[in-house]
Amino acid sequence: MEKFIIEGGNSLNGTVEISGAKNAALPVLIATILAPGVHTIRNVPNLRDTRTTKKLLEIIGAKVTFENNIMQIDTTNCDNPVAPYDLVKTMRASFYVLGPLLGRYGTATVSLPGGCAWGPRPVDIHLSAMEALGAKVDLASGNIVATVDKLVGTEFEMRFPSVGATGNMLMAAVLAEGTTIIKNAAKEPEISCLVDFLNETGAKISGKGTAELTIEGVNELHPVDFSIIPDRIEAGTFLIAAAITQGEITLKNVEPDHLGKVLEILEQVGAEIQIRQNEIRLKQENRPKSINAVAEVYPGFPTDLQPQLIALLSVAKGNSRVIDTVYNDRFKHVPELVRLGAKIAMDDNMAVISGVKQLAGGPVMCPDIRAGAALVLAALVAEGTSVVDRIYHIDRGYENFEENLTNLGGTIRRSD
Numbered sequence: 001m002e003k004f005i006i007e008g009g010n011s012l013n014g015t016v017e018i019s020g021a022k023n024a025a026l027p028v029l030i031a032t033i034l035a036p037g038v039h040t041i042r043n044v045p046n047l048r049d050t051r052t053t054k055k056l057l058e059i060i061g062a063k064v065t066f067e068n069n070i071m072q073i074d075t076t077n078c079d080n081p082v083a084p085y086d087l088v089k090t091m092r093a094s095f096y097v098l099g100p101l102l103g104r105y106g107t108a109t110v111s112l113p114g115g116c117a118w119g120p121r122p123v124d125i126h127l128s129a130m131e132a133l134g135a136k137v138d139l140a141s142g143n144i145v146a147t148v149d150k151l152v153g154t155e156f157e158m159r160f161p162s163v164g165a166t167g168n169m170l171m172a173a174v175l176a177e178g179t180t181i182i183k184n185a186a187k188e189p190e191i192s193c194l195v196d197f198l199n200e201t202g203a204k205i206s207g208k209g210t211a212e213l214t215i216e217g218v219n220e221l222h223p224v225d226f227s228i229i230p231d232r233i234e235a236g237t238f239l240i241a242a243a244i245t246q247g248e249i250t251l252k253n254v255e256p257d258h259l260g261k262v263l264e265i266l267e268q269v270g271a272e273i274q275i276r277q278n279e280i281r282l283k284q285e286n287r288p289k290s291i292n293a294v295a296e297v298y299p300g301f302p303t304d305l306q307p308q309l310i311a312l313l314s315v316a317k318g319n320s321r322v323i324d325t326v327y328n329d330r331f332k333h334v335p336e337l338v339r340l341g342a343k344i345a346m347d348d349n350m351a352v353i354s355g356v357k358q359l360a361g362g363p364v365m366c367p368d369i370r371a372g373a374a375l376v377l378a379a380l381v382a383e384g385t386s387v388v389d390r391i392y393h394i395d396r397g398y399e400n401f402e403e404n405l406t407n408l409g410g411t412i413r414r415s416d
Ligand code: EPU
Pocket: 023, 024, 026, 093, 120, 121, 122, 123, 124, 125, 126, 127, 160, 161, 162, 163, 164, 165, 190, 303, 304, 326, 327, 328, 369, 370, 397
C-alpha cells in the first residue's frame, strides 16, 4: 500500500491551479446516460473516482475516452442498466446511476451501498424519491432493483437536503411525465452545476441554487459540450495548508463565490485574504487564532473541510470547538491527529480542541479522503517525519496532490 513520507516544518508558498470539482464531475458524467449521443465533458479531474466512473459507464454500455481532463462519452447504447457491487463498494457515488437509468430505461439494478468509513450513510431519501416518482423499489441479493413503466412528476419534500438524493431525483425527473417539485433540495454548487448541465441538454429545471427545484419533464435530451466547475474543497484544502504552515498561497481557477463561509472562517483564524476574479490569495503570518465553527449544508462551512479545519485549529492559540451537523460521526481523523500530539476531546458531534504550539511527526493512517488530507496538513506542520498510510483514499479526491504540495515547498514523497 502506498504511503506519503512527510518532513514537516516548511511553510507553503506559491501558486496552485485548482482542478475541476470531483463532486460536480461524478453526477454530470453519470447524467450523460440521459442524453444519447457523444458528450464532451471538460475540466474533469483525473482521480480514482472519475476513473471508476468511466468504468461504471463502460459497464452500462457507454464508450468513453479520458485524456487531458476531457472525458468523451458516447451514450448511444447504454443497454446494461446495472451498477455492480465491485464498483459501488469502492465509490458510493455510483448510486447516482439509479435516477438516470430509471429515467431512460425504466429499470435499474444498483448495488446497495454499505456503510462508509465513518458511519452508516443511508440512501432512504434516494429510494423514497424514486418511489414518489412512481418507481417500484425492491431489495434482491444486496441490490436495489427499481422498475417503472413511466416516471410521473410529483411534489417531494426531502427530510434532509441530501446532495446525492437531490441529484438522483433531478436526473430521474427530467424525463418524467409532467412537473416535479423538489422541496428542501440541496443548494450546493455541485447541484447547480448538474442543473446547468441538464438544462444545456434540453431539460427544463428552474430554481437553481434555491431549496425548491421545479422540473418540467421533457421527451428527450441531446448531448453537449460542458465544463465542470472548480473544486471548492480542493481549494479550501490548499488555503488551509497555507494557513497551517503560516505561508502565502495564490489559487488560480477558483470560484470565490463558492467559498464564502470558508474565507470568512479563515479570516477569523487570522489569515489575510485577497480575491481577484478567479483567484484567491491567502497569507497567514502568525499562529492561527482559536475559533468556534459549525459544518453545515451549503452555504455553511462544508463538512468536507471539517477535518482539515480541525487540523488547523489543533495548532491554534487557545481552545476551539468544531461541530459537524451533516455527519454526526465524521471524526475518524481525531484519534490520528492525537497521535501527532493534537489535544482534542470529542463530545458527541463536537470536537473540543486545545491548541498546541507544535505537533510531532509519527505514523498515521488515512480513514477517508478528507481525513487523509487533514493528516497530510498536520504532518506538514509537525516537527520531524510522518508516514501517512493508506493514501489511496487521498487519490480518490486530489489530483497531483503531492506534486502541488512539493511545488509549494512541502517535503512530501510517495513510497510503496
Ligand atoms: N442521508 C440520509 N439518507 C439519504 C441520504 C443522505 O440520511 O438517503 C444523510 C447522510 O447520512 C448525511 C446527510 O444526509 O448525514 C447528508 O448526506 P448527503 O446525501 O448530502 O451526502 P452525499 O450526497 O452522500 C455528498 C458528497 C460528500 C459530501 C456530502 C455532504 C459526493 C459524491 N459526495 O455526499 O463528499 O460530504 O455530499 O456535502 O458528492 C467527499 O468528497 O469527501 C464526500 C464525502
